[in-house]
Amino acid sequence: METPIAFEELLKSRGSYKDAVGLPPKVYSDPDFFAFEIESVFASEWLCVGREEQIKEVGDFFSATPAGEPIIVVRNAESEIRAMSSVCPHRGMCVTADLDGIEDEDLLEPTKFLSGNARYFRCPYHWWVFDLEGQLTGAPEMKDTDCFNADETNLAKIAVEVWNGFIFVNFDTDANPLGESLKKLEKTVINYDPSSLKTVDPAVIPDVPFNWKIMIENFMEMYHNSRLHKGIHDWAPSSGAWYSDVEPEDGAMFGFNPSLEIDGGFNPTYRALFPPLPNLSEEERKRVVFAFVPPTLLIGMQSDSAFWFTVNPSGPETHELSMGYLFPEEVLEIPLFDELLEAAIRGVGYFNRQDIPTNIATQLGMRSRFANRANYSWQEAVIPQFNSWLVDRYEKVLKDN
Ligand SMILES: [Fe+2]
Structure with missing residues (x-):
């Protein structure tokens, strides 16, 4: 298999925020690279x-x-x-x-x-x-x-x-099992008891007009939280961002965005709208976990609930986005649950109205003749971690063929 972008160029994106640069802008829009990526990443990952x-x-x-x-x-x-x-x-x-x-x-x-x-x-x-x-x-x-x-x-x-309740599929029937590679994440989220949580019907948007990787980057990096979301994200500032190290055997990237007060929430009250999850420590109630099981699953864990997104590429510049909330079963039964959920969703709308147009404009920027290859801040260290994961997969198919 060949890549329409020279491997030496892709290789410059492997490393940490200290030394790696962003992926070549063409990876966000080129149809030939998209076909390469489907084979090198999606044909054999969970x-x-x-x-x-x-x-x-x-x-x-x-x-x-x-x-x-x-x-x-x-x-x-x-x-x-x-x-x-x-x-x-x-x-x-x-x-x-x-x-x-x-x-x-x-x-x-x-x-x-x-x-x-x-x-x-x-x-x-x-x-x-x-x-x-x-x-x-x-x-x-x-x-x-x-x-x-x-x-x-x-x-x-x-x-x-x-x-943990999430169903994964793999087109490669000889693929290594997934669970073994998620031990670190599993330990980190054990008190949220994610396997016991129940999803509400996810909202699915079929044709989100930007490359799937732009969605992942925006969800995972906390650098923009105190900038793009200034005001509405002040309860959990970027300065507290922390990311776990990623070893080659790790099947997930994750980090914490600590909050200034206990039981914060992504809505105009800045407070969780539902009762706190029963087993969380005080420290856990003072942070949001952002996790990514590449290439498709994004998970956020907060004091009162979790949310899960799947990012499913449908073309070089489009993806299908599915978004759902996870709650303990008994919370789904509380009176006025539907009203509270609607308030939570409307709260997230404030963030979406900043993130989604930003991602659409970023897609346009990545197509520009002036598009640059990023240098990264420590507050977005997860992006070069993701780039490294991708480059490892690109390299594997280039070597195997
Ligand atoms: Fe955001």
């Missing part, structure tokens, strides 16, 4: 696609398109989570494509996918039927086709691993 509580019962399933691949994530007859391609091995139709209720004016819209509960998946095109393991169990009018072997026909299997 990609978060959802939470296990989204498929509680046998037969519950949802569809997802990590890195553009239509897949099905389902709870099988043994109540285990399985992932498989949605692409019918017959003629390439997606078996979970949703064809219902399409109006004339929507005929050329991108495919929508089903989620729900199923005993089997039947491709709507020619009615080939697959069980919850993806094995073909029926195909009409194929008995005269001498070369057809039903037993060897199935929806392609995809590796699955659940970590």
